[in-house]
Amino acid sequence: MAHYRAKSTLEQWRIFQAVIDCGGYAHAADKLNKSQSSLNHAVAKLQQVLGVQLLEVKGRKAVLTAVGEVMLRRSRQLTQTAQELEQLAHNLEQGWEPEVKLALEMVFDRSTLIPALRKFQDFSRGSRLSIEDTVLTGTLEHIREKSADVVITHHLPKGYIGEPIDDYVMDLVCHPDHPLAQLEQPIAQDELSQHLQIVIRDTAEHPQEDEGWLKAEQRWTVSHFDEALRLVRSGLGFCWLPPYIAEREMKKGAIRKLQLEGSSCRKGSLYMVLPKGEQTGPCARQLADLIMGKEIEAQKAAAS
Incomplete structure (x- = not known):
């Protein structure tokens, strides 16, 4: 079985989620303390490596495509699991049972x-x-x-x-x-x-x-x-x-x-x-x- 290498990163998915949750790139940039251009680049890169369009611009607002809605829902499970995994490591390092x-x-x-x-x-x-x-x-x-x-x-x-x-x-x-x-x-x-x-x-x-x-x-x-x-x-x-x-x-x-x-x-x-x-x-x-x-x-x- 060939070794699978992920094309996307957790950080890209977190940025994608933040853009949706904050209602756009500007507010997401403030929340994440990153530049707006770096967020634009991350989402563009994510769409490129996946080969699907997640967001489309309507007026001044970036909104989810139908594919984006599915990917957003599944990506939340992914980032939640990663957070729980890191929390478990911290707990066990602290001697948690x-x-x-x-x-x-x-x-x-x-x-x-x-x-x-x-x-x-x-x-x-x-x-x-x-x-x-x-x-x-x-x-x-x-x-x-x-x-x-x-x-x-x-x-x-x-x-x-x-x-x-x-x-x-x-x-x-x-x-x-x-x-x-x-x-x-x-x-x-x-x-x-x-x-x-x-x-x-x-x-x-x-x-x-x-x-x-x-x-x-x-x-x-x-x-x-x-x-x-x-x-x-x-x-x-x-x-x-x-x-x-x-x-x-x-x-x-x-x-x-x-x-x-x-x-x-x-x-x-x-x-x-x-x-x-x-x-x-x-x-x-x-x-x-x-x-x-x-x-x-x-x-x-x-x-x-």
Whole structure:
């Protein structure tokens, strides 16, 4: 296969884009701090080596030809890729990680993360993000074994510190026709042991069965809240579910919230932990800052 040599340069494509974006050669020259003649020459050379006309002059304005429109669109992909490649080299030279792992306790409403993740995407070019749902001791394992870079947990293991990030709530719910919903509210705790409970599987290698809401005589285990909601909605058992999962169905009347003696809901705090401590990489630190709302530091780092 013959070795291919590019006829055009990235600089020529950037100049071509600037002429269009700035509405002409004069403004593009100001923006790029180059002479107008050098821009004219670059675009003329680009058209010559490609053998196609990209621009035509109408009145005093240079406008795109039909071919130019196609080439402009594709050239933006090219210059963006080049920029990302250079950013990746800079990131890796600075010690940026090729991948960041984020472990999220399943009770955490991750929709609140979207603005932070959107900003993270803007400056983390080349660094992949892996997001894992974790439950109970599975979350703690990631902290103790340092197998994730950033962890949001409902519980801090001994010897670790975390920043409070949010609170969580778990409501006790069942189908409106379920026997528990027919009882006078609030119901006694020992009533629950007479019925099937839907629980979420602990994601740990060696789960601690005495943790949290796993105490139940009869139980079915599922791997995610969505599956638990499906079973509850169909009338099979009761479950502790966070409002971000259950609220819409409660408003529709598809499931009902139960009142329990001495406890209308389960509550707790969520913390963000960097399990690797001082060994946490700069990319993971920037993600943590964004999650905590420290946007200024992240933007400065992205610009540097």
